[in-house]
Amino acid sequence: MTEKTMFSWKGKAAGGRRRSRRRLLGKELLFRLLVVFLTVLGLVITALPFVWMTVSSLGGANMVISIGWTWSIFNPLNWTIEPFLIAWKMAGLKDYVINTVIYAFAVTFLATFTSTLAGYAFGRLRFPGRDLLFGLVLATMMIPSSVTMIPLFALLLRIPLVGGNDILGMGGHGLYNSMVGLILPQMVSATSIFLCRQFFQTLPRELEDAARIDGCNELRIWWQVILPLSGPVLTVVALFQFQGSWNSFVWPLITSSSESLYTIQVGLYSLVHGSGSMSAQAELFQSVLLAGSVISVLPILVLFIAFQRQFVQGIALTGLK
Amino acid sequence: MLSSLATRYRYFRSQFRKSEIRMAYLLLLPSMVPLFLFVFLPVLGAIGLSLTHFDAFHLKIQWIGLTNYIDAFKDDLFHTTIRNTLQYTVGFVPLRMFFGFVAAILLNRRVRGISFLRGAYYLPVLTSTIAMGIAWMWLFQPQTGLVSLVVKFLGGRSKDWLSNPRTAMPAVIGVAVWKSFGGTMLIYLAGLQGIPDVFYEAARIDGAGRWHLLRYITWPLLRPVTFYLLITGVIGSLQVFGLIMIMTGGGPAFRTTSIVHQIYLNAFKFNRMGYASGMAVILFVAIAILTYFNWRFFSSSLEY
Numbered sequence: 001m002t003e004k005t006m007f008s009w010k011g012k013a014a015g016g017r018r019r020s021r022r023r024l025l026g027k028e029l030l031f032r033l034l035v036v037f038l039t040v041l042g043l044v045i046t047a048l049p050f051v052w053m054t055v056s057s058l059g060g061a062n063m064v065i066s067i068g069w070t071w072s073i074f075n076p077l078n079w080t081i082e083p084f085l086i087a088w089k090m091a092g093l094k095d096y097v098i099n100t101v102i103y104a105f106a107v108t109f110l111a112t113f114t115s116t117l118a119g120y121a122f123g124r125l126r127f128p129g130r131d132l133l134f135g136l137v138l139a140t141m142m143i144p145s146s147v148t149m150i151p152l153f154a155l156l157l158r159i160p161l162v163g164g165n166d167i168l169g170m171g172g173h174g175l176y177n178s179m180v181g182l183i184l185p186q187m188v189s190a191t192s193i194f195l196c197r198q199f200f201q202t203l204p205r206e207l208e209d210a211a212r213i214d215g216c217n218e219l220r221i222w223w224q225v226i227l228p229l230s231g232p233v234l235t236v237v238a239l240f241q242f243q244g245s246w247n248s249f250v251w252p253l254i255t256s257s258s259e260s261l262y263t264i265q266v267g268l269y270s271l272v273h274g275s276g277s278m279s280a281q282a283e284l285f286q287s288v289l290l291a292g293s294v295i296s297v298l299p300i301l302v303l304f305i306a307f308q309r310q311f312v313q314g315i316a317l318t319g320l321k
Numbered sequence: 322m323l324s325s326l327a328t329r330y331r332y333f334r335s336q337f338r339k340s341e342i343r344m345a346y347l348l349l350l351p352s353m354v355p356l357f358l359f360v361f362l363p364v365l366g367a368i369g370l371s372l373t374h375f376d377a378f379h380l381k382i383q384w385i386g387l388t389n390y391i392d393a394f395k396d397d398l399f400h401t402t403i404r405n406t407l408q409y410t411v412g413f414v415p416l417r418m419f420f421g422f423v424a425a426i427l428l429n430r431r432v433r434g435i436s437f438l439r440g441a442y443y444l445p446v447l448t449s450t451i452a453m454g455i456a457w458m459w460l461f462q463p464q465t466g467l468v469s470l471v472v473k474f475l476g477g478r479s480k481d482w483l484s485n486p487r488t489a490m491p492a493v494i495g496v497a498v499w500k501s502f503g504g505t506m507l508i509y510l511a512g513l514q515g516i517p518d519v520f521y522e523a524a525r526i527d528g529a530g531r532w533h534l535l536r537y538i539t540w541p542l543l544r545p546v547t548f549y550l551l552i553t554g555v556i557g558s559l560q561v562f563g564l565i566m567i568m569t570g571g572g573p574a575f576r577t578t579s580i581v582h583q584i585y586l587n588a589f590k591f592n593r594m595g596y597a598s599g600m601a602v603i604l605f606v607a608i609a610i611l612t613y614f615n616w617r618f619f620s621s622s623l624e625y
Contacts, residue, residue: 042424042442050456128342144608146562148359148360151363212337222344249449250563265449272567293452
């Protein structure tokens with residue numbers, strides 16, 4: 001269409017036609033090459049750490065440390081999955097992964113559940129105090145986690161009548177260092193509530209009105225009309241919650257004091273900065289560490305490849321706040 | 322005895338309103354109660370704790386008023402911490418926006434396989450900070466790491482990147498930017514795709530070249546996006562923690578410790594929870610101010 005406009009004018013456009021043909025061979029080509037080069041460069045920079053990490057975890061790291069760097073670390077014949085086996089069994093990654101799976105699934109389920117309910121209430125129902133309450137929910141999004149984590153820790157530690165505490169919260173360790181204490185404070189997410197509300201506001205009102213005319217009470221409307229349509233938003237919310245909990249580091253770090261409760265991120269951190277029984281075998285250790293990192297990244301990678309569109313959609317939705 | 326149609330209609334409507342309100346509160350209960358317990362109460366608790374000396378394990382608590390804040394303002398380590406965090410912010414935020422912007426422009430075309438490329442650029446954002454921190458520590462190995470190899474290949478001298486006080490912070494910033502520019506790219510892409518083609522066509526007819534298009538159409542129209550990314554970027558970078566924990570542990574010689582890192586250490590290693598809460602409240606105030614500016618900017622009506 002633009003071309004037609006250019007060709008139908010006289011003078012300047014005609015000169016532009018001549019100019020653009022020459023440009024195609026000179027500057028235009030250079031420009032296209034630059035674009036391709038930069039794009040490939042970006043791809044290399046983005047992907048290289050992953051590739052390097054994986055190759056090194058397959059035994060390459062040992063070789064580099066003991067022999068020095070050679071091209072042979074890329075030779076599949078030199079690869080071994082021994083670091084992965086050591087990481088899984090001896091370094092405790094199996095338990096860490098199990099803990100993380102429990103934690104991530106529980107938090108994902110709870111957060112998605114509570115957000116969907118709240119999102120529907122805020123987005124669709126009318127009740128006194130709705131806007132004020134939603135404003136408060138939005139306000140919580142600006143509270144940094146470092147502010148709440150200390151009192152939360154104290155709250156869990158001194159919660160009455162649980163975990164060895166008496167009625168005043170003294171004596172035991174409450175919900176500290178327990179899976180319940182790990183999961184509970186994470187069960188609500190303001191961002192998810194926001195996303196759900198946005199979604200529910202886009203549903204046509206006629207759906208609910210039709211159901212009401214048919215005599216449904218609110219609960220049935222929710223269960224049989226709204227919920228089946230919530231697939232898209234539930235997927236996005238669940239994906240982000242899962243990815244967030246899988247990668248979660250600070251809260252599990254604070255709440256767990258015994259290795260049996262470590263999630264995968266805390267476990268990896270403890271391998272790097274923690275006590276020494278593993279670091280004795282320094283040569284093999286680097287590969288083991290990297291194998292642990294690969295194990296930590298793999299599920300997210302798989303999830304992303306499977307649900308790429310939903311992830312990207314979710315970003316756009318959160319950004320358009 | 323026979324209520325009129327209007328009365329029965331009004332009764333039905335009011336019953337329905339009541340059930341709608343009941344339903345709303347019911348639906349809100351599972352989320353608002355935990356939010357209150359685990360967010361609102363702790364914020365009040367943190368403010369309260371910051372005015373005390375608190376040792377959670379031995380449960381010794383002692384009111385000391387504003388002493389924590391006064392100590393913080395006089396503390397050299399706190400000054401260093403703030404300086405480090407600001408340096409990190411000044412390095413991290415513009416760089417991640419710049420690379421995100423460039424990437425968005427590069428990838429804003431309807432070519433086959435473009436969503437693969439966009440996904441590839443975005444992948445680092447989704448990975449865990451700890452895992453990629455470990456990977457980058459390996460890449461930063463003084464003699465054998467990929468970074469050192471590349472630098473030597475390009476003719477430079479390899480350093481102990483994470484242990485050298487002059488390169489530690491840039492190294493951390495570099496990893497943070499790498500891990501985060503995919504996110505800014507996606508947001509810039511959404512913004513770019515919101516610019517009507519008409520603007521570009523009109524400018525091209527007037528003879529504008531690519532650089533002019535970029536500078537006089539694209540960039541000004543993306544200013545709201547840039548502002549949003551700036552504020553949210555600063556808010557995020559003020560809270561940097563995981564990357565520092567795993568890559569440098571705050572070192573070398575406190576060169577990379579950040580505010581949240583100090584909060585963590587004081588609360589859980591040095592048992593000074595009151596002091597840590599004080600620093601957290603200071604951080605909270607800073608973030609609240611930034612959030613206020615963000616809200617103000619987007620509340621005022623913007624016309625192109």
